[in-house]
Amino acid sequence: MRQIIWLLFQREWQLAWRRPGDLLNPLIFFAIVITLFPLAVGPEPQLLQRMASGIIWVAALLATLLSLDGLFRSDFEDGSLEQWVLSPHPLTLLVLVKVLHHWLMCGLLLVLLAPVLGLMLALPWSVMPTLCITLLLGTAVLSLLGAIGAALTVGLKGSGSMLLALLILPLYIPVLILGTGAMDAALQGLPVLGYLLWLGCLALLALSLAPLAIAAGLRISVSE
Amino acid sequence: MSWTFFHKLGSPKWFYGISGKLLPWLTVASVLLLAVGCVWGLVFAPEDYQQGNSFRIIYIHVPAAILAQSCYMMLAAAGIVGLVWRMKLADVALQCAAPIGAWMTFVALITGSIWGKPTWGTYWEWDARLTSMLILLFLYFGIIALRMAISNRDTAAKATAVMAIVGVVNIPIIKYSVDWWNTLHQPATFTVTEKPAMPAEMWLPLLVMVLAFYGLFALNLLLRMRLEVLRREHKARWVREILEKSA
Amino acid sequence: MSKQQIDVIELACERDERELFSAVSFCLQAGEVLQVAGPNGAGKTSLLRILAGLMPATAGDIHFAKKSILAGSGREHWRRNLLYIGHAPAVKAALTAEENLSWLCALTQPVGREVIWQALGQVGLRGFEDVPCRQLSAGQQRRVALARLYLPGAPIWILDEPFTALDQAGVLTLEQHIMAFAASGGRVVLTTHHSLAHVAGVRRLELGRVS
Numbered sequence: 001m002r003q004i005i006w007l008l009f010q011r012e013w014q015l016a017w018r019r020p021g022d023l024l025n026p027l028i029f030f031a032i033v034i035t036l037f038p039l040a041v042g043p044e045p046q047l048l049q050r051m052a053s054g055i056i057w058v059a060a061l062l063a064t065l066l067s068l069d070g071l072f073r074s075d076f077e078d079g080s081l082e083q084w085v086l087s088p089h090p091l092t093l094l095v096l097v098k099v100l101h102h103w104l105m106c107g108l109l110l111v112l113l114a115p116v117l118g119l120m121l122a123l124p125w126s127v128m129p130t131l132c133i134t135l136l137l138g139t140a141v142l143s144l145l146g147a148i149g150a151a152l153t154v155g156l157k158g159s160g161s162m163l164l165a166l167l168i169l170p171l172y173i174p175v176l177i178l179g180t181g182a183m184d185a186a187l188q189g190l191p192v193l194g195y196l197l198w199l200g201c202l203a204l205l206a207l208s209l210a211p212l213a214i215a216a217g218l219r220i221s222v223s224e
Numbered sequence: 225m226s227w228t229f230f231h232k233l234g235s236p237k238w239f240y241g242i243s244g245k246l247l248p249w250l251t252v253a254s255v256l257l258l259a260v261g262c263v264w265g266l267v268f269a270p271e272d273y274q275q276g277n278s279f280r281i282i283y284i285h286v287p288a289a290i291l292a293q294s295c296y297m298m299l300a301a302a303g304i305v306g307l308v309w310r311m312k313l314a315d316v317a318l319q320c321a322a323p324i325g326a327w328m329t330f331v332a333l334i335t336g337s338i339w340g341k342p343t344w345g346t347y348w349e350w351d352a353r354l355t356s357m358l359i360l361l362f363l364y365f366g367i368i369a370l371r372m373a374i375s376n377r378d379t380a381a382k383a384t385a386v387m388a389i390v391g392v393v394n395i396p397i398i399k400y401s402v403d404w405w406n407t408l409h410q411p412a413t414f415t416v417t418e419k420p421a422m423p424a425e426m427w428l429p430l431l432v433m434v435l436a437f438y439g440l441f442a443l444n445l446l447l448r449m450r451l452e453v454l455r456r457e458h459k460a461r462w463v464r465e466i467l468e469k470s471a
Numbered sequence: 472m473s474k475q476q477i478d479v480i481e482l483a484c485e486r487d488e489r490e491l492f493s494a495v496s497f498c499l500q501a502g503e504v505l506q507v508a509g510p511n512g513a514g515k516t517s518l519l520r521i522l523a524g525l526m527p528a529t530a531g532d533i534h535f536a537k538k539s540i541l542a543g544s545g546r547e548h549w550r551r552n553l554l555y556i557g558h559a560p561a562v563k564a565a566l567t568a569e570e571n572l573s574w575l576c577a578l579t580q581p582v583g584r585e586v587i588w589q590a591l592g593q594v595g596l597r598g599f600e601d602v603p604c605r606q607l608s609a610g611q612q613r614r615v616a617l618a619r620l621y622l623p624g625a626p627i628w629i630l631d632e633p634f635t636a637l638d639q640a641g642v643l644t645l646e647q648h649i650m651a652f653a654a655s656g657g658r659v660v661l662t663t664h665h666s667l668a669h670v671a672g673v674r675r676l677e678l679g680r681v682s
Contacts, residue, residue, distance in 0.1 A: 003577070003581060004577060004578075004581075007573075007574065007577045007581070008574075011566070011570070011574050014565070014566060014570065015563065015565055015566065018565040018566075018603070019565055074563070077559065078559050078560070078561060078562060078563060078564070079557050079558070079559025079560055079561040080561045080563065082523075082525055082555065082557050082559070082561065083555075083561045083575060083578055084578065085525060086523060086524065086525065086550055086553065086555055086578075087550070087578035087579060088547065088550045088551050088579060089578065148386075148390055152370065152383045152386060152387060153370075153373070155374075155379075156373050156374065159373055163369055163370065163373050166362075166365065166366050166369050167366040167369075167370060167387060169362070170359050170362040170363050170366065170394075170398070171390070171391070171394050171398070173359060173398050173401065173402070174394075174397045174398055174400075174401035177401045177402070177404070177405045178401065181404075181405070181408060184408075202397070209393065213386055213389070213390050216307075216382075216386050217383065217386055220379055220382045220383050220386065221379075221383075222525055223379065223520075223525060223526045223527060224374075224376050224379045224526075375487070376486065376487060377487065377488075378527070456488075459488075
């Protein structure tokens with residue numbers, strides 16, 4: 001069991017490093033979306049600071065969603081998923097490792113980039129730890145939930161990514177509310193631990209239930 | 225006994241027969257309830273001391289909102305039955321109920337915003353309930369879009385079932401987070417739907433209307449399901465016999 | 472092993488209200504090779520996918536060692552004994568032949584590096600072990616997938632069009648390998664448009680309406 005987890009992690013790692021574009025594109029997207037807002041609403045620091053947490057969170061949400069669209073696609077197209085489904089190892093475990101790997105790559109990079117963009121949106125240094133921790137916990141939930149949609153839409157040709165957004169964005173709302181709520185509290189100098197605990201709860205819930213739905217979704221998509 | 229009933233429910237032919245017998249009763253009951261509820265609620269119920277006559281829209285708004293939520297629960301229940309017991313009829317129910325649920329959500333949103341004009345002075349207020357309703361509408365759209373996007377019927381059935389179950393797990397989380405978001409941003413708003421003590425003359429007609437809406441929902445669902453069952457089973461002999469008889 | 476016979480009972484498959492096949496029954500003993508034949512659209516691939524457990528059947532059942540493979544412990548047992556190579560060969564273009572093979576094996580039973588190199592040598596890919604598969608030709612990629620047949624493991628093979636993209640020498644080697652595998656007690660179900668008439672001991676199952 002431990003061996004297969006390690007081997008899968010290794011495989012995902014190799015695949016990610018041989019196609020660095022897939023890793024970097026969501027990050028660039030994240031930066032571009034955030035750049036659009038000052039251009040659209042004007043560069044006044046007060047206004048930007050007021051909107052910063054919302055902008056960063058919405059951009060992170062969309063970037064995660066876009067990066068998830070391809071999560072299972074190549075494995076589906078080249079037949080790897082069939083082999084996964086037929087493997088005696090539990091599919092839930094395999095998808096959990098795959099999604100967690102995606103989170104470590106995509107989520108972690110977003111977290112590293114977010115403070116820089118936060119500075120550009122006039123966020124004070126004091127809220128950066130909150131920003132990073134909420135994003136780290138939040139993107140875990142986003143990856144896990146989004147992977148359900150990715151699994152269900154992986155077999156669709158063409159319209160898959162739009163449908164993925166339609167299916168999953170409503171489910172992202174609690175994370176968005178909690179994440180931006182924590183940021184607002186931090187900006188006002190209020191304690192944020194409660195928000196973090198709630199986000200942690202959501203992450204644990206998603207961690208325990210989402211793999212079941214992802215595996216079910218993949219089985220359905222493969223069986224077509 | 226109960227199990228034979230359950231298994232019979234899986235047979236489209238049996239469903240078609242029993243629903244045919246049920247239809248007239250259901251029609252009479254829901255039309256009667258609707259008539260009584262409308263007249264009672266719109267004519268005889270007393271005026272609200274704060275809102276005057278405009279409050280009477282609750283006799284449409286509240287039943288539609290209740291139905292919109294319970295319809296989603298039903299989708300998830302049908303999804304579980306379809307996935308666990310592989311019952312085809314559950315999928316038919318899921319497919320037919322989703323548009324009705326979406327319409328009910330839409331009606332609740334429209335009546336809510338019409339009601340908002342005299343109460344809040346604006347058609348749209350980011351009120352917790354209305355916002356949750358809007359998100360529910362999006363969830364319905366997702367399910368309907370997923371169903372339409374997948375061409376293979378069995379695959380579409382299973383995928384929508386999974387999505388409905390995922391949605392139903394998320395609905396309470398979404399609802400609580402939106403409520404909480406609302407209190408965070410607009411402390412102590414006047415929420416019209418939460419009247420603490422409504423006199424019996426007001427809520428009794430409301431109860432009748434809720435029952436009438438459930439009746440109409442069941443009627444609409446049965447009609448749609450019967451049509452869908454005929455479409456799916458068009459090759460079966462019993463369907464041909466029915467069609468020849470009616471032709 | 473002889474007790475573990477495969478029984479396919481009255482299998483039917485319907486897709487989008489079109490019946491592909493119905494009442495397909497056969498049993499497969501150790502040492503037998505079954506070629507599923509029929510025109511395009513007769514449901515060959517569907518039958519193989521149902522047999523592998525990737526797709527649900529509309530009706531019917533499949534038994535292996537007297538247990539249904541469609542659920543529960545029977546399915547578990549079936550998967551441990553099965554090797555399925557589908558239309559898409561499950562070879563990742565970004566990984567090397569060796570990496571691909573070692574991961575595919577790990578899904579059932581991890582094997583050592585020497586064994587993998589040996590298998591790659593047997594399908595004629597010696598010297599290509601460290602080449603990313605995107606640089607290989609279609610036939611060579613197919614060979615990477617087929618190298619799994621040269622590794623120790625499952626006693627039942629389900630192969631969908633295994634001869635696609637192979638050159639003549641490759642086809643011949645594969646035919647001989649399949650027959651040798653059957654002779655040693657293995658079981659093979661395969662589809663192919665390539666004629667196996669010259670190979671002795673291959674059973675045929677015709678799908679599709681007789682017109």
